[in-house]
Amino acid sequence: MEFFRDSMLELIIQTSTNLPPDVRQAMAAALKREDPATQAGQALAIIGENIDIAYQGEGAICQDTGYLTFEIKTPVGVNQIEMRKQITDAVAVATQRGKLRPNSVDSISGKNSGNNLGPGTPATHFEQWEEPDIEVRLLLKGGGCENKNIQYSVPCTLEHLGRADRDLDGIKKCILHAVWQAQGQGCGPGALGVCIGADRASGYHLAKLQLFRPLDDVNPDPRLAKLEKEIMEDANKLGVGAMGFGGKATLIGCKITASNRLPASYFVSVAYDCWAFRRLGVLLDAESGAIKSWLYRDPQRPVERLMPEGEGFKLTGREIRLEPPLSEATVRALKVGDVVLINGPMVTGRDGAHTYLLHHGSPCDLKGGILYHCGPVMLKEGEKWRVLAAGPTTSIREEPYEADVIQRYGLRAVMGKGGMGKKTLAALKEFGAVYLHAIGGAAQFYARCLKATGVDLLEELGVPEAMWHYDATNFMAIVTMDAHGNSLHAKVETASGLELEKVGAASN
Numbered sequence: 001m002e003f004f005r006d007s008m009l010e011l012i013i014q015t016s017t018n019l020p021p022d023v024r025q026a027m028a029a030a031l032k033r034e035d036p037a038t039q040a041g042q043a044l045a046i047i048g049e050n051i052d053i054a055y056q057g058e059g060a061i062c063q064d065t066g067y068l069t070f071e072i073k074t075p076v077g078v079n080q081i082e083m084r085k086q087i088t089d090a091v092a093v094a095t096q097r098g099k100l101r102p103n104s105v106d107s108i109s110g111k112n113s114g115n116n117l118g119p120g121t122p123a124t125h126f127e128q129w130e131e132p133d134i135e136v137r138l139l140l141k142g143g144g145c146e147n148k149n150i151q152y153s154v155p156c157t158l159e160h161l162g163r164a165d166r167d168l169d170g171i172k173k174c175i176l177h178a179v180w181q182a183q184g185q186g187c188g189p190g191a192l193g194v195c196i197g198a199d200r201a202s203g204y205h206l207a208k209l210q211l212f213r214p215l216d217d218v219n220p221d222p223r224l225a226k227l228e229k230e231i232m233e234d235a236n237k238l239g240v241g242a243m244g245f246g247g248k249a250t251l252i253g254c255k256i257t258a259s260n261r262l263p264a265s266y267f268v269s270v271a272y273d274c275w276a277f278r279r280l281g282v283l284l285d286a287e288s289g290a291i292k293s294w295l296y297r298d299p300q301r302p303v304e305r306l307m308p309e310g311e312g313f314k315l316t317g318r319e320i321r322l323e324p325p326l327s328e329a330t331v332r333a334l335k336v337g338d339v340v341l342i343n344g345p346m347v348t349g350r351d352g353a354h355t356y357l358l359h360h361g362s363p364c365d366l367k368g369g370i371l372y373h374c375g376p377v378m379l380k381e382g383e384k385w386r387v388l389a390a391g392p393t394t395s396i397r398e399e400p401y402e403a404d405v406i407q408r409y410g411l412r413a414v415m416g417k418g419g420m421g422k423k424t425l426a427a428l429k430e431f432g433a434v435y436l437h438a439i440g441g442a443a444q445f446y447a448r449c450l451k452a453t454g455v456d457l458l459e460e461l462g463v464p465e466a467m468w469h470y471d472a473t474n475f476m477a478i479v480t481m482d483a484h485g486n487s488l489h490a491k492v493e494t495a496s497g498l499e500l501e502k503v504g505a506a507s508n
């Protein structure tokens with residue numbers, strides 16, 4: 001198994017930087033469906049450009065390089081203990097090279113291990129099979145979409161859909177509800193893995209395993225094949241759209257399995273994955289560990305670009321230039337739908353930073369500033385830090401804190417993805433600030449706009465949670481919550497809820 005570690009390293013790097021062909025195809029179709037002049041169309045153009053840049057430069061597609069799940073099949077007699085050791089070795093090297101963000105955190109102390117290793121990470125699941133080769137599949141699933149996984153215990157009552165019973169109609173309601181509740185927070189257009197039945201724990205596991213199926217396969221069970229097709233049609237009528245901006249592309253895949261259950265239990269478990277649907281696999285020679293072939297890829301087909309060469313997201317000339325520190329008058333003039341280009345300083349702050357700001361005070365002056373909800377991938381080169389990947393993280397996690405942070409530190413904008421809730425919206429209005437929406441997962445696109453100028457709280461919080469100071473150049477974002485009480489997120493949630501009611505009524 002002399003090549004096994006290198007094969008795993010290659011699998012990790014390829015999975016993190018190069019989307020598989022079936023996902024590219026689904027995203028290309030989503031791009032075609034959407035009007036390029038809409039916010040959803042603009043988001044998809046940025047995503048398309050980001051996918052191409054990541055492949056060209058072998059950079060992480062998204063800064064949240066995700067929870068690593070390895071599913072491994074081995075012939076009888078292969079040393080699985082040694083394989084696990086070499087996989088952890090490969091994970092540490094990939095992290096050191098900046099292909100993976102340090103993403104493994106002690107759940108009690110909050111300390112980041114710095115190398116993606118720790119109890120439970122990475123997840124490595126072994127199974128034996130009667131084939132001569134070793135098969136390794138890898139899924140990198142980020143926190144934003146992981147947080148939108150959901151499990152239903154039917155019968156239950158669902159918002160906009162009413163009662164979901166223990167039958168195919170009830171299951172369908174649960175799955176559509178799962179799509180609706182994700183809104184933009186899981187970085188749609190998304191893909192679903194679903195398990196009907198099982199117990200709570202294996203239901204989620206089996207749902208996640210469905211994400212290893214190619215998007216264009218057909219379920220061998222005709223009842224489930226029909227359900228998958230119906231979900232795809234109905235979910236794309238909801239109008240949630242890319243990033244929850246509204247639009248036609250809400251879902252790029254739905255894969256369903258069923259597992260036996262206890263008579264008393266009936267779970268529908270849904271694993272929601274984002275557009276940055278990173279999964280690949282390899283077939284390895286069991287003697288040497290060398291890669292024999294790639295799964296999901298066709299060796300005859302070169303990687304297809306999402307956007308034609310030289311094309312990508314285009315500025316219209318109507319964008320509003322923001323140069324922090326911002327005045328109250330500047331942000332009060334902004335309204336939902338405005339596209340802004342940020343030029344000048346901004347500082348990152350996510351979960352750890354918000355807690356720190358509320359308990360200890362700020363290590364830097366935030367007055368008039370933009371606080372970017374982002375946990376970047378950074379690489380130290382000599383004494384300097386380089387930004388490798390820097391897309392937004394899900395803002396709603398900061399909902400309990402943001403209003404206080406805005407008031408206390410005089411922020412004029414918070415920026416992230418997925419939008420925020422009523423408490424923050426009220427604070428934006430009262431104190432004169434806006435919520436800016438960057439495009440979720442567009443980590444390479446945004447990394448090109450940012451230069452690191454300093455960092456606070458690196459020792460205390462680790463790389464993703466530290467407060468990084470950046471100098472931004474033409475950093476594009478959309479105002480989705482303004483200082484007048486308007487929220488695009490609330491609007492889309494209400495409108496898509498009404499569509500959900502219609503779809504539910506039609507299927508009754």
Ligand code: SF4
Nearest residue numbers: 062142144187274441
């Ligand atoms: S694309 Fe969005 S949900 Fe997916 S990993 Fe990146 S930030 Fe998380």
